[in-house]
Amino acid sequence: MSYLIDAILTGLGNIGRTFLEMLVADPDRLPRRYGFHLRIVGVADSSGVAFDPGGLDLPAIIDVKRRKLGVAALPSFRPDLDVITLAETAAYDLLLEATPTNLRDGQPGLDLVRTALRRGKPAVLASKGPLVLAFAELAALSDWADDLSPRSSRPALRFSGAVGGALPTINFGRRDLAGAQIERAELVVNGTTQVILEQMAAGADFAAALAEAQRQGIVEPDPSLDVDGWDAANKLVIFANAVLNQPATLADVTVRGIRDVTAAELATAWQAGGRISLVARAERQPDGRYALSVAPTVLGPEHPLARLAHGEMGFVIYSDSAGRSTISSLEDGPLGTCQAMLRDLIEIVRR
Ligand SMILES: NC(=O)C1=CN([C@@H]2O[C@H](COP(=O)(O)OP(=O)(O)OC[C@H]3O[C@@H](n4cnc5c(N)ncnc54)[C@H](OP(=O)(O)O)[C@@H]3O)[C@@H](O)[C@H]2O)C=CC1
Ligand SMILES: N[C@@H](CC=O)C(=O)O
DSSP states (O other), X not given: OOXXXXXXXXXXXXXXXXXXXXXXXXXXXXXXXXXXXXXXXXXXXXXXXXXXXXXXXXXXXXXXXHTTOOGGGSTTBOTTOOHHHHHHHSOOSEEEEOOOOOTTTOTTHHHHHHHHHHTTOXXXXXXXXHHHHHHHHHHHHSGGGGTTOTTOSSXXXXXXXXXXXXXXXHHIIIIITTTOOEEEEEEEOOHHHHHHHHHHHTTOOHHHHHHHHHHTTOSOSSTHXXXXXXXXXXXXXXXXXXXXXXXXXXXXXXXXXXXXXXXXXXXXHHHTTOEEEEEEEEEEOTTSOEEEEEEEEEEOTTSTTTTOXXXXXXXXXXXXXXXXXXXXXXXXXXXXXXXXXXXXXXXXXXX
């Protein structure tokens, strides 16, 4: 006997649409394996909101988005609702948030997450803006205030897909390194720059390399976030807050992107058996705080992340008692992030 979980999904681009495609591809997986059906009752894109408390027609939404149209073209379109009103008034169990990362004011994601949490609804984020700009506020509204205790009466807040997609950066750091003192973390968590630097090392020019990453569906709506290092810095800020317990903002991170990396530098690194990757780094200082930086970094052949495959992301974390931990993840475009959103959702439902 399986039960229903009703969700609203905000953002129907690479992530939101792929998430729906993943559900439609194997609709029995959740009831069969986890005992519940996920019913999507509301969705939103830049054209507005579609809502049906009985469950939306997912193939119709996917079709509209593949045809580059908006939900305004659907029979379930609700011109009387905007996305915040949807989150404020609809009956649902959980918010899935995948609107663009906006570093100016975090909107609309920030108000969506605030609204859901204030109503006692759990939230799963792929977007990073709300976490980068308001981590402490959102933590206080959620089960992070109770150190993620399963007995917390506050709604769950999860975002494992926001820091490297399926790569379990947050979960590993928090859960599996519990009790260890992290001394240094090196995170290669921006897929776009991995693709661009590899393509350029193979002879492509910058524009062609960026176009290839865009074809894969992993580039931010504003590509300068990736290229200039801000996406990696966002992920490092979230990691610092969530794993290192260091309240941090972008102002605490020294950021250098990949625009100045030359083909000659790339060739030299690859010929030596290593590579250049954009590395987000946290290094514990004598006063106990972490120095945070993002920069293109030569990884020599001995480095644990030098052997990442094309487009692969990974991290290495050094701690006093667990030693050196290395994990990598080779994902199929946005699908890995969708799996991460699903694992967060499953964790919440099973609490
Ligand atoms: N792509 C990836 O691999 C990953 C992305 N992320 C994060 O996930 C989020 C989504 O990324 P991605 O799917 O690639 O981005 P896209 O640009 O492909 O999709 C963004 C979606 O948000 C919609 N949107 C824009 N403004 C609004 C608004 N005001 N209200 C409601 N919907 C709105 C867009 O509408 P419309 O369709 O009409 O344009 C679109 O459907 C970003 O925050 C990104 O940082 C995280 C991990 C991986
Ligand atoms: N633009 C990001 C997408 C996921 O966060 C990347 O390239 O890694």
